[in-house]
Amino acid sequence: xxxxxxxxxxxxxxxxxxxxxxxxxxxxxxxxxxxxxxxxxxxxxxxxxxxxxxxxxxxxxxxxxxxxxxxxxxxxxxxxxxxxxxxxxxxxxxxxxxxxxxxxxxxxxxxxxxxxxxxxxxxxxxxxxxxxxxxxxxxxxxxxxxxxxxxxxxxxxxxxxxxxxxxxxxxxxxxxxxxxxxxxxxxxxxxxxxxxxxxxxxxxxxxxxxxxxxxxxxxxxxxxxxxxxxxxxxxxxxxxxxxxx
Amino acid sequence: xxxxxxxxxxxxxxxxxxxxxxxxxxxxxxxxxxxxxxxxxxxxxxxxxxxxxxxxxxxxxxxxxxxxxxxxxxxxxxxxxxxxxxxxxxxxxxxxxxxxxxxxxxxxxxxxxxxxxxxxxxxxxxxxxxxxxxxxxxxxxxxxxxxxxxxxxxxxxxxxxxxxxxxxxxxxxxxxxxxxxxxxxxxxxxxxxxxxxxxxxxxxxxxxxxxxxxxxxxxxxxxxxxxxxxxxxxxxxxxxxxxxx
DNA sequence: TGTCTACGTTGACACAGATCAAAGCTCCTG
DNA sequence: CAGGAGCTTTGATCTGTGTCAACGTAGACA
Numbered sequence: 001x002x003x004x005x006x007x008x009x010x011x012x013x014x015x016x017x018x019x020x021x022x023x024x025x026x027x028x029x030x031x032x033x034x035x036x037x038x039x040x041x042x043x044x045x046x047x048x049x050x051x052x053x054x055x056x057x058x059x060x061x062x063x064x065x066x067x068x069x070x071x072x073x074x075x076x077x078x079x080x081x082x083x084x085x086x087x088x089x090x091x092x093x094x095x096x097x098x099x100x101x102x103x104x105x106x107x108x109x110x111x112x113x114x115x116x117x118x119x120x121x122x123x124x125x126x127x128x129x130x131x132x133x134x135x136x137x138x139x140x141x142x143x144x145x146x147x148x149x150x151x152x153x154x155x156x157x158x159x160x161x162x163x164x165x166x167x168x169x170x171x172x173x174x175x176x177x178x179x180x181x182x183x184x185x186x187x188x189x190x191x192x193x194x195x196x197x198x199x200x201x202x203x204x205x206x207x208x209x210x211x212x213x214x215x216x217x218x219x220x221x222x223x224x225x226x227x228x229x230x231x232x233x234x235x236x237x238x239x240x241x242x243x244x245x
Numbered sequence: 246x247x248x249x250x251x252x253x254x255x256x257x258x259x260x261x262x263x264x265x266x267x268x269x270x271x272x273x274x275x276x277x278x279x280x281x282x283x284x285x286x287x288x289x290x291x292x293x294x295x296x297x298x299x300x301x302x303x304x305x306x307x308x309x310x311x312x313x314x315x316x317x318x319x320x321x322x323x324x325x326x327x328x329x330x331x332x333x334x335x336x337x338x339x340x341x342x343x344x345x346x347x348x349x350x351x352x353x354x355x356x357x358x359x360x361x362x363x364x365x366x367x368x369x370x371x372x373x374x375x376x377x378x379x380x381x382x383x384x385x386x387x388x389x390x391x392x393x394x395x396x397x398x399x400x401x402x403x404x405x406x407x408x409x410x411x412x413x414x415x416x417x418x419x420x421x422x423x424x425x426x427x428x429x430x431x432x433x434x435x436x437x438x439x440x441x442x443x444x445x446x447x448x449x450x451x452x453x454x455x456x457x458x459x460x461x462x463x464x465x466x467x468x469x470x471x472x473x474x475x476x477x478x479x480x481x482x483x484x485x486x487x488x489x490x
Numbered sequence: 491t492g493t494c495t496a497c498g499t500t501g502a503c504a505c506a507g508a509t510c511a512a513a514g515c516t517c518c519t520g
Numbered sequence: 521c522a523g524g525a526g527c528t529t530t531g532a533t534c535t536g537t538g539t540c541a542a543c544g545t546a547g548a549c550a
Contacts, residue, residue: 077401080486085401099397101390108397127383131376138372144389145346151396152344152353156322156330158403159447163507194528202404207507209529225516225528241325408537439498449538454499470498470546 016040017119025093025180026067027121027143030135039136042129043067045120055096055110055118062100064122068092071116072191075099075108076199086200088150089113089174089192092181095143113191158202161240166201167211168239171221175230186233190226261285262364270338270425271312272366272388275380284381287374288312290365300341300355300363307345309367313337316361317436320344320353321444331445333395334358334419334437337426340388358436403447406485411446412456413484416466420475431478435471 017028018036028039046069049055055066055073073090087108090096100106101123130137157166179185190197194205194212201208215221220236222229230236262273263281273284291314294300300311300318318335332353335341345351346368375382402411424430435442439450439457446453460466465481467474475481 077397079401079405083405085397085404087397087400098390099394102387102394103391107394127379127386131379131382134372134376137376137382141372141389142347144386144393145343146348147393148389148396149344149347149352151393151400152322152330152332154400155332155396155403156324158400159330159444160324160328193526199404204508205528206509206530210507213529438496450498451500451539452537455537458499 017043020069022067022069022093027095027136027139030139031133032135035133035135038129038133042125043119043121047118047120049112049116049118051112051114051116053112055112055116056100056106057109058106060100060106062097062104062106062123064120065095065097065100065126066110066118066120068094068096069117069119071118072113073110073116074113074192074196074200075110077108084199086192086196088154089196089200091177095147098144098147113196154200163201163203163207164211164214165240166203167197167208167215168236170197170201171228171230172233172236172240175233186230188228190228262288265314267312267314267338272340272381272384275384276378277380280378280380283374283378287370288364288366292363292365294357294361294363296357296359296361298357300357300361301345301351302354303351305345305351307342307349307351307368309365310340310342310345310371311355311363311365313339313341314362314364316363317358318355318361319358319437319441319445320355322353329444331437331441333399334441334445336422340392343389343392358441399445408446408448408452409456409459410485411448412442412453412460413481415442415446416473416475417478417481417485420478431475433473435473 017023017026017039018033020026020028023029023036027043028036031039047055047066049071058077068090070092073096074086075088075090075096076084076086078084090110096110096118097106099108126136126140130140157169161169174188174190175185178188192200194208197203198205198208203211212221212223215236216223218235220230220232220239222231262268262271262284263278265271265273268274268281272288273281276284292300292311294316303322313335315337318341319331320333320335320341321329321331323329335355341355341363342351344353371381371385375385402414406414419433419435420430423433437445439453442448443450443453448456457466457468460481461468463480465475465477465484467476
């Protein structure tokens with residue numbers, strides 16, 4: 001089930017957390033230089049996941065959480081009958097695997113949407129280190145809490161928003177996360193299919209496609225396949241706040 | 246904003262965690278007797294919340310998490326335009342407030358649906374104690390992780406299930422949680438209105454009402470106002486698994 | 491005991507989004 | 521560079537749930 005780890009995927013200690021340009025977004029936030037050095041010991045293994053491969057699957061034993069170094073993932077849950085619910089899309093600096101702590105098994109699938117690399121953080125070690133490093137403990141708690149808050153946002157989206165509101169929220173959220181990583185807020189390539197967007201947003205792929213077309217007609221964005229350009233951020237935001245009574 | 250704490254709401258040290266009959270469901274799971282004693286020091290304050298009152302509101306500063314000693318709560322998020330998304334219903338032994346860790350402010354509202362009592366767990370203290378007590382640290386992580394997994398379940402519900410599937414899943418979930426607390430799996434009183442159920446399930450109250458009526462016609466349950474009796478658990482489960490292609 | 495208010499049920503109808511179907515675009519592979 | 525697979529777009533139609541409206545029920549309170 002696990003991808004074989006070859007020698008190349010373990011460059012270890014090279015470019016550890018203390019050197020990583022994601023350290024302001026990722027687990028090390030708020031650590032002192034000395035503490036960062038300790039984290040380098042904890043996170044000394046990397047794993048490369050090719051596009052389409054699983055980082056883990058539902059029911060795999062839970063051993064580690066993963067920080068995305070490069071690339072892009074989706075997480076999803078499957079129903080027996082084949083229905084899929086995408087529970088999130090994750091990008092560099094974000095943490096995968098938190099779902100597994102509670103039951104010691106993973107409860108969803110994590111699939112790379114492009115060739116990716118993750119830092120492996122053995123969970124027992126993380127707990128041990130957090131008992132030493134208060135700042136690490138606290139930040140880890142924040143990461144989990146934010147995941148809960150993010151999930152509430154998705155519930156909101158699924159529970160009370162209409163199709164175009166959902167898609168606008170989705171685009172704005174991506175834009176904001178790309179910005180935080182130093183990319184353009186207004187121009188990016190989607191890594192996921194219309195079907196995956198639809199699954200995440202509780203819509204069918206045709207509805208997603210139509211909403212994209214509609215946004216384009218209205219001059220809010222341009223779409224060419226997976227390439228998106230946001231022309232009118234304010235317009236998208238307006239879609240979210242205005243609501244016919 | 247905070248309810249005033251009167252003398253009666255602080256019986257402290259009496260019936261602490263070590264004596265509490267919820268200790269197998271709540272935060273103390275997996276602690277040794279000695280560790281339980283330590284927890285008694287951490288959790289020494291109770292707060293009484295009357296029906297309809299808020300335990301906390303979105304934007305309140307985050308200081309503590311809460312274990313429900315008795316009673317029943319809902320958590321919700323409000324949009325500016327008044328739309329409400331109920332994000333969960335919580336009962337005895339469950340933990341409230343985890344949403345606030347990430348931003349040091351609460352991000353949702355917690356409202357008592359019946360007169361309730363919660364144990365106040367100051368969060369800084371909890372972090373300090375978890376650095377001492379590995380089992381507490383680990384169990385706390387499990388609690389947070391399970392909240393994430395629960396949220397994924399709700400996304401699934403909202404994203405891909407039809408109205409009757411949602412309601413069946415909701416009833417079965419309540420039944421299972423009541424069972425874990427020693428109540429009847431098949432007969433209970435709903436603490437929430439049809440509107441609140443609808444908000445949680447992403448449906449309108451009329452749809453919830455109709456689904457209840459339908460279940461009753463089909464002999465799956467009886468409904469009289471808030472009183473529910475499940476007549477055919479297997480039938481409800483079948484609703485969830487069977488799905489016209 | 492009567493009335494008020496909040497909550498729940500039911501019916502008729504409307505509509506957003508699903509479903510079904512056909513065709514176009516891109517990129518990969520041989 | 522031909523063929524095919526996977527993805528996307530668009531149109532036509534269908535349907536589950538929302539919306540609107542009327543009425544019913546139960547508990548609270550004067």
